[in-house]
Amino acid sequence: MSDKLVEIKNTIKIKQTTISELKECLCKKDSKNEHLKSKIVNFTTAQNLRTQVKELQSENEHLRSRVFDFTTVQNLQVQVEELKSVNESLNLSVEELSKARALTEATLRERDEWIFDQCKKMRLLEEQS
Template sequence: MITLSSLYDNDRQYTKKIKEQEDLIDSMSDQLVELKNTVKVKQTKISELEECLRKKNSENEHLKPKVVDCTMCQNLQVQVEELKSVIESFNLSIEELYKARALAEATLRERDEKIFVL
Protein backbone atom coordinates (compact mmCIF):
# COMPACT_ATOMS: atom_id res chain seq x y z
CA MET A 1 0.00 0.00 0.00
CA ILE A 2 1.11 3.47 -0.75
CA THR A 3 1.88 5.44 2.28
CA LEU A 4 1.19 9.06 2.75
CA SER A 5 4.86 9.74 3.14
CA SER A 6 5.73 8.16 -0.21
CA LEU A 7 2.99 10.18 -1.89
CA TYR A 8 4.37 13.28 -0.28
CA ASP A 9 7.89 12.41 -1.52
CA ASN A 10 6.61 11.79 -5.04
CA ASP A 11 4.74 15.07 -4.96
CA ARG A 12 7.86 16.88 -3.78
CA GLN A 13 9.94 15.31 -6.55
CA TYR A 14 7.40 16.25 -9.21
CA THR A 15 7.10 19.73 -7.75
CA LYS A 16 10.89 20.03 -7.82
CA LYS A 17 11.05 18.81 -11.45
CA ILE A 18 8.28 21.21 -12.42
CA LYS A 19 10.13 24.06 -10.71
CA GLU A 20 13.37 23.10 -12.51
CA GLN A 21 11.55 22.98 -15.84
CA GLU A 22 9.90 26.34 -15.15
CA ASP A 23 13.31 27.81 -14.30
CA LEU A 24 14.74 26.30 -17.48
CA ILE A 25 11.85 27.74 -19.52
CA ASP A 26 12.39 31.16 -17.90
CA SER A 27 16.09 30.98 -18.68
CA MET A 28 15.40 29.94 -22.26
CA SER A 29 12.85 32.73 -22.61
CA ASP A 30 15.45 35.24 -21.43
CA GLN A 31 17.95 33.82 -23.90
CA LEU A 32 15.37 33.99 -26.65
CA VAL A 33 14.71 37.66 -25.89
CA GLU A 34 18.46 38.33 -25.96
CA LEU A 35 18.77 36.50 -29.27
CA LYS A 36 15.88 38.46 -30.75
CA ASN A 37 17.57 41.69 -29.67
CA THR A 38 20.86 40.51 -31.15
CA VAL A 39 19.09 39.66 -34.42
CA LYS A 40 17.51 43.13 -34.51
CA VAL A 41 20.90 44.74 -33.94
CA LYS A 42 22.45 42.60 -36.68
CA GLN A 43 19.60 43.38 -39.08
CA THR A 44 20.05 47.09 -38.39
CA LYS A 45 23.78 46.75 -39.02
CA ILE A 46 23.11 44.85 -42.26
CA SER A 47 20.71 47.58 -43.39
CA GLU A 48 23.31 50.25 -42.61
CA LEU A 49 25.96 48.33 -44.53
CA GLU A 50 23.63 47.83 -47.50
CA GLU A 51 22.92 51.57 -47.55
CA CYS A 52 26.64 52.30 -47.36
CA LEU A 53 27.21 49.87 -50.23
CA ARG A 54 24.53 51.59 -52.33
CA LYS A 55 26.20 54.96 -51.68
CA LYS A 56 29.62 53.60 -52.63
CA ASN A 57 28.21 52.07 -55.80
CA SER A 58 26.66 55.42 -56.64
CA GLU A 59 30.01 57.15 -56.02
CA ASN A 60 31.74 54.56 -58.19
CA GLU A 61 29.29 55.19 -61.01
CA HIS A 62 30.01 58.90 -60.64
CA LEU A 63 33.78 58.27 -60.76
CA LYS A 64 33.77 55.96 -63.81
CA PRO A 65 33.92 58.85 -66.31
CA LYS A 66 36.86 60.30 -64.39
CA VAL A 67 38.67 56.96 -64.60
CA VAL A 68 38.06 56.93 -68.35
CA ASP A 69 39.38 60.51 -68.55
CA CYS A 70 42.43 59.50 -66.54
CA THR A 71 43.05 56.53 -68.83
CA MET A 72 42.76 58.81 -71.84
CA CYS A 73 45.26 61.20 -70.22
CA GLN A 74 47.68 58.35 -69.68
CA ASN A 75 47.29 57.30 -73.31
CA LEU A 76 47.88 60.89 -74.40
CA GLN A 77 51.01 61.04 -72.25
CA VAL A 78 52.34 57.93 -73.99
CA GLN A 79 51.58 59.48 -77.38
CA VAL A 80 53.30 62.74 -76.35
CA GLU A 81 56.40 60.79 -75.33
CA GLU A 82 56.37 58.97 -78.67
CA LEU A 83 56.01 62.29 -80.51
CA LYS A 84 58.91 63.75 -78.52
CA SER A 85 61.03 60.82 -79.62
CA VAL A 86 60.03 61.35 -83.27
CA ILE A 87 60.74 65.10 -83.01
CA GLU A 88 64.14 64.35 -81.50
CA SER A 89 64.89 62.03 -84.42
CA PHE A 90 63.81 64.74 -86.88
CA ASN A 91 66.01 67.29 -85.11
CA LEU A 92 68.99 64.94 -85.40
CA SER A 93 68.22 64.40 -89.09
CA ILE A 94 67.93 68.17 -89.63
CA GLU A 95 71.30 68.70 -87.93
CA GLU A 96 72.84 66.07 -90.19
CA LEU A 97 71.29 67.75 -93.23
CA TYR A 98 72.72 71.13 -92.16
CA LYS A 99 76.14 69.53 -91.71
CA ALA A 100 75.88 67.85 -95.11
CA ARG A 101 74.78 71.16 -96.66
CA ALA A 102 77.70 72.99 -95.04
CA LEU A 103 80.08 70.30 -96.28
CA ALA A 104 78.59 70.51 -99.79
CA GLU A 105 78.89 74.31 -99.76
CA ALA A 106 82.49 74.04 -98.58
CA THR A 107 83.22 71.52 -101.31
CA LEU A 108 81.61 73.80 -103.92
CA ARG A 109 83.65 76.77 -102.69
CA GLU A 110 86.85 74.76 -102.92
CA ARG A 111 85.92 73.67 -106.45
CA ASP A 112 85.07 77.25 -107.43
CA GLU A 113 88.37 78.46 -105.97
CA LYS A 114 90.28 75.82 -107.92
CA ILE A 115 88.42 76.79 -111.08
CA PHE A 116 89.07 80.46 -110.46
CA VAL A 117 92.75 79.80 -109.88
CA LEU A 118 93.06 77.97 -113.14
Protein backbone atom coordinates in the same frame (compact mmCIF):
# COMPACT_ATOMS: atom_id res chain seq x y z
CA MET B 1 9.40 41.01 -32.28
CA SER B 2 8.26 44.22 -33.81
CA ASP B 3 11.33 45.96 -32.35
CA LYS B 4 13.47 43.34 -33.88
CA LEU B 5 11.75 43.78 -37.20
CA VAL B 6 12.29 47.52 -37.09
CA GLU B 7 15.92 46.93 -36.21
CA ILE B 8 16.33 44.54 -39.14
CA LYS B 9 14.63 47.03 -41.47
CA ASN B 10 17.03 49.77 -40.27
CA THR B 11 19.98 47.47 -40.76
CA ILE B 12 18.73 46.65 -44.26
CA LYS B 13 18.29 50.36 -45.03
CA ILE B 14 21.80 51.10 -43.74
CA LYS B 15 23.24 48.25 -45.84
CA GLN B 16 21.26 49.39 -48.88
CA THR B 17 22.55 52.92 -48.34
CA THR B 18 26.07 51.58 -47.93
CA ILE B 19 25.68 49.47 -51.08
CA SER B 20 24.32 52.45 -52.97
CA GLU B 21 27.22 54.62 -51.71
CA LEU B 22 29.69 51.91 -52.71
CA LYS B 23 28.12 51.70 -56.19
CA GLU B 24 28.34 55.48 -56.50
CA CYS B 25 31.94 55.39 -55.30
CA LEU B 26 32.66 52.59 -57.79
CA CYS B 27 31.16 54.68 -60.62
CA LYS B 28 33.32 57.63 -59.60
CA LYS B 29 36.38 55.38 -59.50
CA ASP B 30 35.55 54.01 -62.97
CA SER B 31 35.14 57.54 -64.25
CA LYS B 32 38.42 58.57 -62.63
CA ASN B 33 40.12 55.48 -64.09
CA GLU B 34 38.90 56.40 -67.58
CA HIS B 35 40.15 59.93 -67.07
CA LEU B 36 43.54 58.62 -65.89
CA LYS B 37 43.70 56.21 -68.84
CA SER B 38 43.15 59.10 -71.23
CA LYS B 39 45.87 61.04 -69.37
CA ILE B 40 48.23 58.07 -69.77
CA VAL B 41 47.42 57.90 -73.49
CA ASN B 42 48.05 61.64 -73.77
CA PHE B 43 51.32 61.32 -71.84
CA THR B 44 52.46 58.40 -74.02
CA THR B 45 51.54 60.37 -77.13
CA ALA B 46 53.49 63.37 -75.82
CA GLN B 47 56.52 61.17 -75.11
CA ASN B 48 56.33 59.69 -78.61
CA LEU B 49 56.10 63.18 -80.07
CA ARG B 50 59.13 64.29 -78.03
CA THR B 51 61.08 61.31 -79.34
CA GLN B 52 60.05 62.14 -82.90
CA VAL B 53 61.02 65.79 -82.40
CA LYS B 54 64.46 64.74 -81.11
CA GLU B 55 64.91 62.41 -84.08
CA LEU B 56 63.88 65.17 -86.48
CA GLN B 57 66.25 67.63 -84.79
CA SER B 58 69.08 65.12 -85.12
CA GLU B 59 68.24 64.56 -88.78
CA ASN B 60 68.04 68.33 -89.27
CA GLU B 61 71.55 68.76 -87.80
CA HIS B 62 72.81 66.00 -90.09
CA LEU B 63 71.23 67.70 -93.11
CA ARG B 64 72.71 71.07 -92.05
CA SER B 65 76.17 69.52 -91.99
CA ARG B 66 75.51 68.06 -95.46
CA VAL B 67 74.46 71.50 -96.72
CA PHE B 68 77.63 72.96 -95.21
CA ASP B 69 79.72 70.24 -96.88
CA PHE B 70 77.94 70.83 -100.20
CA THR B 71 78.49 74.59 -99.95
CA THR B 72 82.15 74.04 -99.11
CA VAL B 73 82.56 71.74 -102.12
CA GLN B 74 80.88 74.30 -104.39
CA ASN B 75 83.21 77.04 -103.11
CA LEU B 76 86.21 74.79 -103.67
CA GLN B 77 85.05 74.04 -107.21
CA VAL B 78 84.82 77.77 -107.93
CA GLN B 79 88.33 78.27 -106.52
CA VAL B 80 89.65 75.38 -108.64
CA GLU B 81 88.17 76.94 -111.78
CA GLU B 82 89.73 80.30 -110.88
CA LEU B 83 93.10 78.62 -110.28
CA LYS B 84 92.84 76.82 -113.64
CA SER B 85 92.26 80.16 -115.33
CA VAL B 86 95.24 81.71 -113.53
CA ASN B 87 97.35 78.66 -114.44
CA GLU B 88 96.42 78.97 -118.13
CA SER B 89 97.31 82.66 -118.02
CA LEU B 90 100.66 81.86 -116.39
CA ASN B 91 101.36 79.15 -118.98
CA LEU B 92 100.74 81.68 -121.77
CA SER B 93 103.06 84.16 -120.05
CA VAL B 94 105.77 81.50 -119.74
CA GLU B 95 105.41 80.68 -123.44
CA GLU B 96 105.67 84.37 -124.36
CA LEU B 97 108.72 84.81 -122.11
CA SER B 98 110.34 81.70 -123.61
CA LYS B 99 109.81 83.08 -127.13
CA ALA B 100 111.17 86.49 -126.06
CA ARG B 101 114.22 84.80 -124.50
CA ALA B 102 114.85 82.76 -127.63
CA LEU B 103 114.53 85.91 -129.76
CA THR B 104 116.88 87.81 -127.40
CA GLU B 105 119.44 84.98 -127.47
CA ALA B 106 119.30 84.90 -131.28
CA THR B 107 119.70 88.69 -131.41
CA LEU B 108 122.64 88.53 -128.99
CA ARG B 109 124.30 85.78 -131.07
CA GLU B 110 123.88 87.86 -134.21
CA ARG B 111 125.32 90.89 -132.40
CA ASP B 112 128.24 88.82 -131.06
CA GLU B 113 128.91 87.48 -134.55
CA TRP B 114 128.75 91.02 -135.97
CA ILE B 115 131.15 92.27 -133.26
CA PHE B 116 133.44 89.31 -133.87
CA ASP B 117 133.36 90.06 -137.59
CA GLN B 118 134.08 93.76 -136.92
CA CYS B 119 137.00 92.84 -134.69
CA LYS B 120 138.31 90.50 -137.35
CA LYS B 121 138.08 93.27 -139.95
CA MET B 122 139.86 95.70 -137.66
CA ARG B 123 142.72 93.21 -137.12
CA LEU B 124 143.00 92.71 -140.84
CA LEU B 125 143.08 96.46 -141.36
CA GLU B 126 145.73 96.83 -138.68
CA GLU B 127 147.80 94.09 -140.23
CA GLN B 128 147.57 95.79 -143.62
CA SER B 129 148.64 99.08 -142.30
